Amino acid sequence: HMESNFGKMTITRGKEHTFLGMLITLNSDGTVKIVMEDYVKEAIVDFGEDVSTSAATPAKKNLFDINERSTPLSKAQADRFHSVVAKLLYISKRGRLDIQLAIAFLCTRVSCCTEEDGGKLKRVLQYLHRTLHDFLVLGADCLTTLRTWVDAAYGVHHDMKSHTRGVMLLGQG
Helix, strand or coil: CHHHHHCCCCCCCCCEEEECCEEEEECCCCCEEEECHHHHHHHHHHHCCCCCCCCCCCCCCCCCCCCCCCCECCHHHHHHHHHHHHHHHHHHHHCCHHHHHHHHHHHCCCCCCEHHHHHHHHHHHHHHHHCCCCCEEECCCCCCCCEEEEEEECCCCCCCCCEEEEEEECCCC
8 A cells, every 4th residue: 555655665674774875773672773884985075075084073172163254155055055954954853962062053143154164064074983883772671760860051152042952762772
């Protein structure tokens, strides 16, 4: 019935599946491993600059600082910036949660991106290049215990807005 409405489907069986840029592996211990190496490589290529210099973190401590004198990116550079940030937003929500803070900030800069923002994006890509083989593991060892953490930083953005982050853990991963 579905194929009559949507066309021919491909069905995969087993413990490894590729879906929307993710390699999903079902592990024998009940966890799921999500790898997005190829999609990260694609974002690095789309950026078009050398990012082989290693970065230990996705952002420096000046992530939220905005230099009003920084030169705006050209139309072509701004389009590329927007495209790469969008790819990294997808990656950060699916398999690389470690870059979410930097990407959340860069998403606020896509309509007014500058050379400084381009440097911050390059830093994220340098970090991803260094940690290309990192992956996400999801699993739950107890469905009755939920642990949560919340943190907030007040007045950290140039317009004095705050930044809040929360994490919930249901078991492992």
